[in-house]
Amino acid sequence: MPADPAAALDILATRPLVVLTGAGLSTDSGIPDYRGPQAPARMPMTYQEFVSGPAARQRYWARSHLGWGRMRRAEPNAGHHALARIDPTLLITQNVDGLHERAGSRQTVALHGRIAEVVCLGCREVSSRAALQDRLAELNPGWVRAHADAELRPDGDVALEDTAGFVVPACARCGGVLKPDVVFFGENVPRERVALCMDAVDALVDVGGMLLVAGSSLTVMSGFRFVRRAARAGTPVVIVNRGATRGDDLASYRLELGTSEFLTALAQRRG
Known part of the structure; x- marks a missing residue:
């Protein structure tokens, strides 16, 4: 599980991407996260x-x-704006704040609603x-x-x-x-929403794509299921998060970095 940001940027620069984001993506907008290193x-x-x-x-x-x-x-931060420029095949967010949409991301599924x-x-x-x-x-x-x-x-x-x-x-x-x-804790994500995301993750196999996780501990199954699905299919997974995640053992690259800085660098690399 390499932790070299340059190597991760090299491989992500040209691959089709599905991106999964969590609360750590919005901390730079002043919204606290649930499970970051300093989170109570x-x-x-x-x-x-x-x-x-x-x-x-x-x-x-x-x-x-x-x-x-x-x-x-709250306003979209550099990470939100970078993902709008990256424009992945699908952006799956566990966040309910709507900041991805406000930053201009197009193909977005708000997994837990808004x-x-x-x-x-x-x-x-x-x-x-x-x-x-x-x-x-x-x-x-x-x-x-x-x-x-x-x-x-x-x-x-x-x-x-x-x-x-x-x-x-x-x-x-x-x-x-x-x-x-x-979607509250104790509720299920609507099936059609999950199916749409699963289809996008499955399609990565045929196009040599990758799954990028940014700012999620993957503690809840609603997000972790996509990492597990990708890994089982042999799709490389890159995780960028401050603090350990449930998917660390499944990651091809695991980076202990802030999401805003990494995603900004990736957007620049992808042009």
């Missing part, structure tokens, strides 16, 4: 907890109201998170100002224990429960 232990809300009752949803939306106001101001959208669990209508933010602000005046120092977390919320009194609106169409249109 975090317990995100599961789907089962979210649907367990009003108290859990109050806790989620009270935190999310604060976190979304900050996350939506935090900028909200879905009703009753009528399944999808609506804008920005519109919900306005409703939350109207129902909870002063909430943001009172908790301005709460710590931002990777999934678009903040660290806050006391959420008593926060008012959560229902779906304006049917009165149902509103949920961010993202």
Whole structure:
């Protein structure tokens, strides 16, 4: 498992690529990651907890109201812009922040959805998170100002224990429960989304392509499955991440580097 950045850049410079990104790609945009070397232990809300009752949803939306106001101001960093220039066959991201799309990446699959959208669990209508933010602000005046120092977390919320009194609106169409249109822990990624990504990884075999992983610890199966699939087919895998990953033993090249610097160098090499 070589760790030579120059050798990895040489081989990646001319090969067709599928790229898988994780939270480490967005840390340079000010969004913390879950499992980086300096990341504290975090317990995100599961789907089962979210649907367990009003108290859990109050806790989620009270935190999310604060976190979304900050996350939506995040800007794409050099790594996002570099990937837009690289323009891989498919860009698979585990991130929900939408920064790849804002940077101009075209062939993108948001594996876990996008935090900028909200879905009703009753009528399944999808609506804008920005519109919900306005409703939350109207129902909870002063909430943001009172908790301005709460710590931002990777999934678009903040660290806050006391959420008593926060008012959560229902779906304006049917009165149902509103949920961010993202895949929570305990939910499955939609099958058609997985199939699209698997097909792109499988196609690398016929074109001599490679799978590049940038900024993911690969701890969750939703991303790790693609590394395992590529390795089984004999497709070279390059992993660029600060900290160990679940796929290290499967990697042809494993680089302990920041994603922004490496991807910028790769974009320059690929012209």
